[in-house]
Amino acid sequence: MAARDEVVRRLREMLGEAALAPDEDYAKGVSWTVQVPAASLPEVLGVFKEAGFYLESMTGLDFQDTLEIVYHMNTYEPRSRMAVRVLCPHDGEVPSATGLYDSALWQEREVWEFFGVRFAGHPDLRPLLLPEDSTERPLRKTFGTVHAYRKREEIYG
Amino acid sequence: MTEAVTNTGGDWLRLIVGLILVLIFSQLNALFLVWLERKVAGHIQLRYGPMEVGPHGLLQTIVDGIKLVGKELITPFKADKKLFVIAPVLVFMPVLVPFLVLPFGPELIIRDMNVGLLLIFAFSTFSVLAILVGGWASNNKYALLGAIRSVAQNVAYEIPLLLSVMSVVLMVHSFKFSELVMAQQRIWFIFLQPVAAIIYFICATAETNRAPFDIPEAESELVAGFHTEYSGMRFGLFFLAEYTNMFIVCAVATSLFLGGWHGPFGFSLGIPGVVWFLAKTYFLLFVLMWFRWTFPRVRFDQLMNFSWKVLIPLSMLNLLVTALVLKFV
Amino acid sequence: MAEQFAEPVRQHLYSLNLGPQHPSTHGVLRVLLTLDGEYIVEADPVIGYGHRGHEKMGENRTYLQFMPNTSRIDYLSGLLYNHGFCLAVEKLTGIEPPERARYIRVICAELNRISSHLLWFGTYLMDLGAFTPFLYCFDDRENILDILDRVSGSRLTYSYCRFGGVTRDIDDVFIEQTRAFVKRLRSRWKDYHNLVTKNVIFIHRTRDVGVIDKDLALRFGVTGPNLRAAGVPFDMRKVEPYEVYDRFDFEIPVGEKGDALDRYRVRLEEMEQSCRIIEQALDQLPDGPYRQERVRLKVKPPRGEVYFAFESARGQTAYYLVSDGSPYPYRCHVRVPSFGNLHCLTEVLRETLVADAISILGSIDIVVPEIDR
Numbered sequence: 001m002a003a004r005d006e007v008v009r010r011l012r013e014m015l016g017e018a019a020l021a022p023d024e025d026y027a028k029g030v031s032w033t034v035q036v037p038a039a040s041l042p043e044v045l046g047v048f049k050e051a052g053f054y055l056e057s058m059t060g061l062d063f064q065d066t067l068e069i070v071y072h073m074n075t076y077e078p079r080s081r082m083a084v085r086v087l088c089p090h091d092g093e094v095p096s097a098t099g100l101y102d103s104a105l106w107q108e109r110e111v112w113e114f115f116g117v118r119f120a121g122h123p124d125l126r127p128l129l130l131p132e133d134s135t136e137r138p139l140r141k142t143f144g145t146v147h148a149y150r151k152r153e154e155i156y157g
Numbered sequence: 158m159t160e161a162v163t164n165t166g167g168d169w170l171r172l173i174v175g176l177i178l179v180l181i182f183s184q185l186n187a188l189f190l191v192w193l194e195r196k197v198a199g200h201i202q203l204r205y206g207p208m209e210v211g212p213h214g215l216l217q218t219i220v221d222g223i224k225l226v227g228k229e230l231i232t233p234f235k236a237d238k239k240l241f242v243i244a245p246v247l248v249f250m251p252v253l254v255p256f257l258v259l260p261f262g263p264e265l266i267i268r269d270m271n272v273g274l275l276l277i278f279a280f281s282t283f284s285v286l287a288i289l290v291g292g293w294a295s296n297n298k299y300a301l302l303g304a305i306r307s308v309a310q311n312v313a314y315e316i317p318l319l320l321s322v323m324s325v326v327l328m329v330h331s332f333k334f335s336e337l338v339m340a341q342q343r344i345w346f347i348f349l350q351p352v353a354a355i356i357y358f359i360c361a362t363a364e365t366n367r368a369p370f371d372i373p374e375a376e377s378e379l380v381a382g383f384h385t386e387y388s389g390m391r392f393g394l395f396f397l398a399e400y401t402n403m404f405i406v407c408a409v410a411t412s413l414f415l416g417g418w419h420g421p422f423g424f425s426l427g428i429p430g431v432v433w434f435l436a437k438t439y440f441l442l443f444v445l446m447w448f449r450w451t452f453p454r455v456r457f458d459q460l461m462n463f464s465w466k467v468l469i470p471l472s473m474l475n476l477l478v479t480a481l482v483l484k485f486v
Numbered sequence: 487m488a489e490q491f492a493e494p495v496r497q498h499l500y501s502l503n504l505g506p507q508h509p510s511t512h513g514v515l516r517v518l519l520t521l522d523g524e525y526i527v528e529a530d531p532v533i534g535y536g537h538r539g540h541e542k543m544g545e546n547r548t549y550l551q552f553m554p555n556t557s558r559i560d561y562l563s564g565l566l567y568n569h570g571f572c573l574a575v576e577k578l579t580g581i582e583p584p585e586r587a588r589y590i591r592v593i594c595a596e597l598n599r600i601s602s603h604l605l606w607f608g609t610y611l612m613d614l615g616a617f618t619p620f621l622y623c624f625d626d627r628e629n630i631l632d633i634l635d636r637v638s639g640s641r642l643t644y645s646y647c648r649f650g651g652v653t654r655d656i657d658d659v660f661i662e663q664t665r666a667f668v669k670r671l672r673s674r675w676k677d678y679h680n681l682v683t684k685n686v687i688f689i690h691r692t693r694d695v696g697v698i699d700k701d702l703a704l705r706f707g708v709t710g711p712n713l714r715a716a717g718v719p720f721d722m723r724k725v726e727p728y729e730v731y732d733r734f735d736f737e738i739p740v741g742e743k744g745d746a747l748d749r750y751r752v753r754l755e756e757m758e759q760s761c762r763i764i765e766q767a768l769d770q771l772p773d774g775p776y777r778q779e780r781v782r783l784k785v786k787p788p789r790g791e792v793y794f795a796f797e798s799a800r801g802q803t804a805y806y807l808v809s810d811g812s813p814y815p816y817r818c819h820v821r822v823p824s825f826g827n828l829h830c831l832t833e834v835l836r837e838t839l840v841a842d843a844i845s846i847l848g849s850i851d852i853v854v855p856e857i858d859r
Contacts, residue, residue: 026726027577029793029804054704057793057804057821070806072793072821076720081793103707106829114541129534129858138542145546147814155789155810202621298502302524302840368615369687377510377613378844451681453688454615456841457524 003051004080008032010047015040030072030083038086042095045084048073049100056081058107060115062141063152067117069094087152088117096121114139175267179256183401188218190400190442197446228389236386237294244291245387245394251283252401259408260334262418262431274332277409278319281364284402285311288373291395292383303382306457307373310363313464314370318360320472321353324479325413338417345416352475354414356468358441361406363460365399368449372457407441408434415441499527502840506535510613510844513854517831519843526843529835531828536858544818549575549785550649552818557643559820560856562605563799565598565634565644572647573728574794574805579649579787586774587651588730593664593767594634594646596760600671601630602799603757606851610750611682613848614691619682626674629667636660649785651777661768668761678754692746696834696846699744706833707826710801712850715752716744722797734766746849753851784813800824800851820859824852 011020011034021033036044045055057072071084088094096119097104108119109128116137119125127134141149192207192215199206207214232241258273260266270276285308292304326332328349329340340346347354363370374382384395411417415437418430425433455463505516514535520528540559544552556571557564569591576583583591608623631641637660638646638653646652682688703713713720719738723731739755741748787809795804801823808817827850835843 028791029577029795052704054707056707056795056802057806057819059806059817059819061808061817072804072806074795076718076725078725081795083793101707102705102833103826103829106825127534129537131534138539144542147546148810148812148816150810150816155791155808155816198617202618203625204621298500371615372841375615375841377615378841380509450618452616453611453682453685453691454841455687456691457839459690 003053003075003077004031004082007047007051007053007082010051011044014043014047026079028083030081031079033083033085035085035087038088038092038094041084041086042097042100045071045073045097045100048082048084051075053080053082055097055101055103055107058104058111060111060117060139062115062139062149063155064141064149065151066090067092067115068152069111069117071097090116093118093120095119098122113137116140172267175257179253179267183253183256183404184397186404187397187400188222190404191218191221191396193439193442194400194446194449197443198450201447201450222393225390225393230389230391231386233296233386235296237296240290240294241386242391244287244294245391247290248284248287248398249394249401251280251287252398252405254280255405255409258334259405260338260412260417261434262429263335265431266335269333269335271331271333273334274322274326274337274409274413277405278315278322281402281405282311282315284398287398288383291387295383295386297386299379299381300383300385303373303375303379303385306379307366307383309457310366310370310373310460313461314360314363314468317356317464317468317472318364320469320476321350321356321360322413324350324353324472324476327476327479327483334412334417338412338419341416342419343423345414345419345421347414350414350475350479352471353479354410356472356475357410357414358444359468360464361410362445362448363464365402365406365445367403367445369452369455370460371449371454372460375454377454403442403445404438407438407445410441411437498522504840504843510609510848511854512609512847512852515828515852515854515857517835517843517847519835519840521840524840526835526838526840529832529843531831533828533854533857536855538855538859540859541818541820544815546814548813549787549815550783552815553647554643554645557645558855559822559859560798560800560803560824560853561642562853563598563602564642565638565646566595566602566796566798567803568645568647569595569729570794570796570798570803571805572649573796574792574807575649575785575787577794578790578792578807578809579785581650581778581781581785583650583778584775585730585772586655587776587778589767589771590652590656590776591647592729592731593656593764593771594637594644594652596763596767597630597634597664597667598644599799600757600760601627601634603753603760604630606753606799607678610848610851611688613844614688616682616685616688619678622674622677622681626671629663629670633660633663633667636663648777648781650781651775653777655776661771664764665768668764671757671761675754675758683750683754689747691845692750692849694743695746695842696838696849697743697745698830698834698850702830702833703744706830708801708830709826710797710799710823710851711749711752711756712744712801712827714738715741715748717742720802722795722802726795728794728796730767731763733770734763736762736766746845749849749851786811786813795821798823800853800856801827822856822859824854824856828852828857 019035053073053075056074059070061068067088069086074081108122111117112125113127113130196206207217210216210220255277257267258270288307289304292300325346329337366373418434420426499520499522502519502521504519505511506514516532518530519526540555556567559567604623604627608620611619635641638644700716703716717740719740721738736759739752741752789811791808793806803823804821806819807815810816
């Protein structure tokens, strides 16, 4: 708990109260959700790194108006998981977290090949799970059969 | 046959008959050992092993042999073709020679040479050359790694093997198998030379590339080691040679340490010598199989350390003590 | 371990493809090794040979239709994945399964965990060159498969859980068989220890080999028994108790330094703890319905998202589901533990021998299709 509170305190100072949303009863499986502008992502993840969090999961969401990268950070304490969300335009760039977390090396490669999000500063952006020569972005809603392609506020609004 | 032996051409006839017997025996023995190994493995592993072909699967290996003969001999595109073909022959030929001097019974030595023991070790080291040739010629990295490992391992284990044998030779003053065995009529050398016997057996396991020292063909690491690229009967020859080699090292162990054709402490119990000899040899073979299905594999550097840092000093010491005791007692 | 070896001379480097066809890569994994003699200079795991696009399939199916997929992500602990997915959807939708169903799920999940660990035990020893323990384990594992087969109708890909319960109720025969199995497994520990744990070759092959310490685990997101072997008591069943795990008395086994021997010990001890959980669950098993009757076939969760983490046999696994209010998930992401566990090998394998690479690869217990998804 201590590590989580420390992170929350520092992020409040850094980003302001509005960026953080608590989830008291852990209904979504995360205790806090942090909305971060892409530019300040490295600093935010740095705060997590210093507090002893690891990058548990990283994935993308494709909306009509934007892409969103969701980082789930966790530490070895009960109920500490926090979500860091970054919005990114469809042809945009997100700073890479590889300098902070080695696990980002593969996870960013995965998000890159499936969503086409470029990670600025990633040393080795090759496809990971897809064939080496693939150019498709399979998890975008423009690929294959999809049931819905929505705007972000239709789900989170 | 006794008649033939007494007349002048007898020596030649004896040799030819002997050679034919050796060929038949070594083949049947290898087939039997393969079956035995599968049976032993099966029973150790809570299963039956081969059961379908013949009673208790006895004919299984013959059927397997036929299958191997029927298979296509694949030569990799970039292999060194000549060496690749020669290697299996090279590995199989030398393993037949030691049978000529093995003392199966008091009258059952085809040629009782006075350098019999040396001959066996000279020819059994030959197989490592064949493995190197086979591994190199395959032009496969796994095969090459297996071959390299094999050479290093054989060099390391030849030394303690010979040193441990030397201490027995020192006691008998002979390389001749008949004399080595005769000297054990009263008491087997395993009781006089327990350290040498144990070292010999460990080294013999390593020499024949058997688990836990089977690193040249370590299945889970090097796929199949030096014979990765071999198929059909070429693979079969490697396979048969391995089992024949096992028989030879166990037969040598029997004649050097377990009294050869003698019963324990001079009691033969009315059982013919050749039965004693084979019984002891097959018991040792069973122990080798027991090892294989019980132990994990050692790592390459551990294997080398064990030989150079433990076995070689120990066998040297054993030899020294033997020499001192023989001189002063 | 490394200081025991001489400083490698970087002269004749060559590369070796370990896999995709290789006896000990546990599926289709390829590790591109750069070797110096037998020393590994660099290891680059190449994955994706078994990529089936489960996440995309998830978006095209209703929640229930995705259930069979979940047990195919990690085919060795399929029921655990079913269970986790069920819990995630239940949390998203707000379905409350009856008490009895919760216990049944826990019993079956723990049985599945034991079977997965047993298989790991066998294959790991096989990687080390010992063939016999493999068949001993399979003998035991077969019992579990029979038990689960009887109740779920399949041996590997169970799809046993449903939103709000399970497909079929368990009966007295199941309880009897499970109790008999737990008893039998306990009587087998002695064999395992005599055959493997006390074996001097085994100890020398595993001690100080492939150390994954806490720092490395943190950087690469290593979880599960591999993390616990490094001394971190981090288990979702304790840290974020789901289902009814908070009602049982069990321990989280931890190691000391995170070498292969520690990982081995942790997994062996975990099987014993799973046995304890099963016994307690059987003792406490309540009567009542085994599934919630009023659950629609096409579940329609409200708009929103859920991130549900649970402990599979290989570590922390999680489903991240985003719902747009339709019967189809808008996004269905699976966080698989083997992903991080394998990734850390790029660091661990450096300066080791090829033989150790196989041993380490086996000791971290990866299932490649799980990584590929």
